[in-house]
Structure formats: structure tokens, C-alpha cells
Amino acid sequence: MINDAVINWWRAQNIQTKDDLRNALENFSIVFATNSNSIEGNRLTYHETRDIFEGKDVSINEVSVREIFEAQNQKFAFESILENFEKKEPLSIRIISQFHRVLMSGCYDSTIWSRGERPGHFKKNDYTIGxxxxxxxxxxxENEIKDLLAEINSWDGDVLLAAAYFHARFENIHPFADGNGRTGRLLLNYYLLLQNYPPLIISTEDKNVYYLALEVYDRTEEISGLKLLLEEELNKTWQSKVNKSMKKRLNKLNSF
Structure with missing residues (x-):
């Protein structure tokens, strides 16, 4: 179950502008990038990803050039989130395509490229997975995505239920030749931000549970397992910050 203290703490910050959001997510963006890429097999550590975000050189002796691109692209995708958040633009095909194009630039292999696939464009060929x-x-x-967007943008109920449904359905549609997982997790967080919820990190250590929850949806269209995972990850992502904030407030009160 989601901890209301996390949501209340987030909303108390009154985040309105991209600068507000950048400050609130300064370290989050690096941890998110590390985990989201790691789920897909990227070997870069948190510290290496941080160096890339800060424009420092990283040795490629142990990793591929693509893995470096994937981390750089996460940094650029974070900037895309900031820009769109400030405009409060709802989820759309334009945003989906933009996030995918930024995340996957330079990351399509020669086989996919030779089949006419391009980052930011829906797949031209059939790719079944799982x-x-x-x-x-x-x-x-395109029609499947339009229908999904119509559903999610008109939803007026449980935010995490909608987030779980959107993510599971997006991954089920699998609209791109590659990069659907990374794009889906970024879109999930963008949706949460639009609802004045904090974004979350699906950690690499929970990868198997995450994949299982998506497989359950693929088989049965049941999303309770994924919703529960998102609740747990949301709490885990922010609980330490909330605790520190509460402790700071208590210390201030006790000082009077």
C-alpha cells in the first residue's frame, strides 16, 4: 500500500517549473537511468552513469559504445521530461515518439536499421516477445496507442492503478522495434509527474518480479500485481528522503 506521507511530502514542495523539478530529481535521474538501463542489460554502474551525466570521461574497456550512448540518452531524456512537464503537456503520440527518439538515438543495431526501423517511429515489422x-x-x-492514450488521459481515478495499466498495456502493444521497456518506464514517470505524484524507480534487483507482473498482464489482463510493485517501488524510492525531512522538521520544532 502506498505511503501517504510520500505523496504529501512530494506535493508540499509545490513543484511547478522545470527548475523546481530538476532540483527535486537531481540524484533521482541518475539512479533511475542506472536501473532502467541495467534492466535491459547495460553494465554501467551508478558512479559511471553519474560521470556521464556530469560530462566526464568514462573508460569503455569494460562496456560497449552503445552502453555509453544509452546512459547519455537517459540524460537527454530527463531534459525532455523537464521541458514537457513545465508545459504540462498530456501524454500523446508526439511525447511517446520524442522520448523514444531521444532514448534510442544511436542505439539501433544494423539489423534493425536495415529493416527500415528508426528511433522515434513506430515499428515497420512484426516483433513478438515473451x-x-x-x-x-x-x-x-498507431490506433492501439491512440486508444490507450484516450483511456489514460480521461481517467479520473486511482493514479497508480492507471499508471500500472498504462505501462502494462504499452509494453503489451510493444510499439517500437527496440527500446520499449526504457521508453515505457520513462512514460510511466512522466504520467505520475503530471498527476502530482513523485516518479519511481523499478530497481534492477526487482527485475524478475517486474517481468512476472507484465507476463501476468499479458496472459490475464490482471494488473494488481504490477500496481502492488509500483506502490512498493514508490515507497522504496522516496522513503529515506521523507524520513530525513520529517526528522529535520521535528528537530526544528524541538529547538523552540
Missing amino acids: MQEVGAFPDEV
Whole structure:
């Protein structure tokens, strides 16, 4: 169950502008990038990812050039979130395409590229994944995404329930040739921010639980497991900051 103290702490900061958000998410953006990339097999550590975010050189002896690009792209994608957040632009095909283009620039391999696939454009070929062989046919993707956006942008209920549904359905549609997971996790957080909820980190250590929750949705359209995971990850992402904030307030009160 979500800790109301986390939501209240976030909303008390009254984050309105991209500068407000940048300050609130300064370290979060690096931890998120490290974990989101790691889920997909990227070997860069938190410290290496931080160096890339700060424009420092990183040795590529142990990792590939693509892994470096993936971390750089996460930094640029964070900037895209800031810009769109300030305008309070709802989820749209434009935003989905923009996030994917930024995240996957320079990361499509030669095989995918030779099939006409490009970052920021819906897939032109059929790619099925997982035990359930999920993934909409290429000619169905745009309409499937439009329907999903219509549902999510008109939703007026439980925010994390909507977030779980949006993420599970997006991954089930699998609109791009590659990079659907990274894009989906970024979109999930953008949606939460629009609802005045803090973003969350799906940690690498919870990767198997995360994949299982998505597989359950693919089989049964049941999202309770994914919603529960998102609640746990949200609490885990921010609980220490909330505790520090509460302790600071108590110390200030006790000083009078």
C-alpha cells in the first residue's frame, strides 16, 4: 500500500517549473537511468552513469559504445521530461515518439536499421516477445496507442492503478522495434509527474518480479500485481528522503 506521507511530502514542495523539478530529481535521474538501463542489460554502474551525466570521461574497456550512448540518452531524456512537464503537456503520440527518439538515438543495431526501423517511429515489422508472443501488428500500433492514450488521459481515478495499466498495456502493444521497456518506464514517470505524484524507480534487483507482473498482464489482463510493485517501488524510492525531512522538521520544532 502506498505511503501517504510520500505523496504529501512530494506535493508540499509545490513543484511547478522545470527548475523546481530538476532540483527535486537531481540524484533521482541518475539512479533511475542506472536501473532502467541495467534492466535491459547495460553494465554501467551508478558512479559511471553519474560521470556521464556530469560530462566526464568514462573508460569503455569494460562496456560497449552503445552502453555509453544509452546512459547519455537517459540524460537527454530527463531534459525532455523537464521541458514537457513545465508545459504540462498530456501524454500523446508526439511525447511517446520524442522520448523514444531521444532514448534510442544511436542505439539501433544494423539489423534493425536495415529493416527500415528508426528511433522515434513506430515499428515497420512484426516483433513478438515473451512467452505470450505479445506485440501489436505494425499496422495496428498507431490506433492501439491512440486508444490507450484516450483511456489514460480521461481517467479520473486511482493514479497508480492507471499508471500500472498504462505501462502494462504499452509494453503489451510493444510499439517500437527496440527500446520499449526504457521508453515505457520513462512514460510511466512522466504520467505520475503530471498527476502530482513523485516518479519511481523499478530497481534492477526487482527485475524478475517486474517481468512476472507484465507476463501476468499479458496472459490475464490482471494488473494488481504490477500496481502492488509500483506502490512498493514508490515507497522504496522516496522513503529515506521523507524520513530525513520529517526528522529535520521535528528537530526544528524541538529547538523552540
